Amino acid sequence: MTKLRWGGATDVGLVRRNNQDQFLTTEALFAVADGMGGHAAGEVASGVAIAALQEAFEHDDHHTPDGLIAAMRHANATVFERSMNSSELRGMGTTLTAAALVDAGGEERIAIANVGDSRTYVFAHNELTQLTENHSIPEELVRLGELDPTEVDTHPQRHILTRAVGMQPEIEVDMWEVLPMVGDRIVLCSDGLVREVSDDQIASVLRRLKEPTEAAQELVARARSGGGSDNITVVIVDVVDDDGLAAKASAEVSPTADSHPPPETEIEPEPAPATFPQKPPASPKRRRFTLRVALFVVLFLGVLAGAAGAIVYFARGTYFVIYGPAGTADPSPFATSASRPILIYQGRPGGLLWFDPTLAERTTHISDEVCPIHTDELAHGHIVSSRSAGEKFVANLVAEAQQTCATKP
């Protein structure tokens, strides 16, 4: 049985008035959530998400990777429902990153799930690696090759998330599985840590402080002394016993075991930086890092494909109804020089990334046939799920105007 030891710390920071971050540490499930929304809504979002995640994950005694994904989706649906049922909470959302000890087909794994820009790192062999991707606009642009990585920290939209828990009825969850190897540390944190403390500084604290609670508290303290511009939350989970998995993995990939040549020998580990204790090239530890890198790469590629699909879907999967420019309405008995045609576009108003909306249909109706109360919305675009939903929406607007507000004769 894999044995874990863990610790967590959170702090409001020096600038914010309340702490909208929350964290969870249980025997098998660990999570960090960074809530957003006006007044108390951010705290509600992160609290509801964490509670729903735990409830769903623990509902089934048999903890599995799929169970973690289902629990993330349950957390999303629960926050979304709460926000829909209260005008004060409408629009609230939260990041959610979670790590869980699971049974993947009879083998123990640590499953890691993420939505938003909180992070999960793996600290192994003195090296800190960010496992999760941040779902923010500039980081999506970097992944698409549209923005230089050095420009992320100053990008005007760096705090705008492209994915968050509770904003939509359904959510796509990024997932990874890592082998629990003795000595490895999993670090979950909100962006309040990484705004103030560099990855190198985080790694140096992790090398120095072995006790997880102490290390988490030290990292929070560093973020405070670095400026504390946001709420700060850190959870550290250490693998203290892996039931001989690390030793077994090393033996399996040992180059001397010539009866079973390792399939992953083609992926060589990066040369160790000079500051690390140098190990002989066939060192068991270096070899098992190779295995893990191969596993990351496979899972990572799957996630990238999913993310690209989600962006295309988000950019092109919707339609919107909008007024065209004045004076471009087709000749009609009602038209004046101020009349605007009612158009249906595929895409998002204003476009998203490089996806510009395209005209799907020029309806036979014009702005004069719609109650003035809708002018503002239709000037900016009303989003609908399909072209036929757009047609229905326009028909309803015209029908409404004929019954309840005066239109031109």
Ligand code: MN
């Ligand atoms: Mn934050």
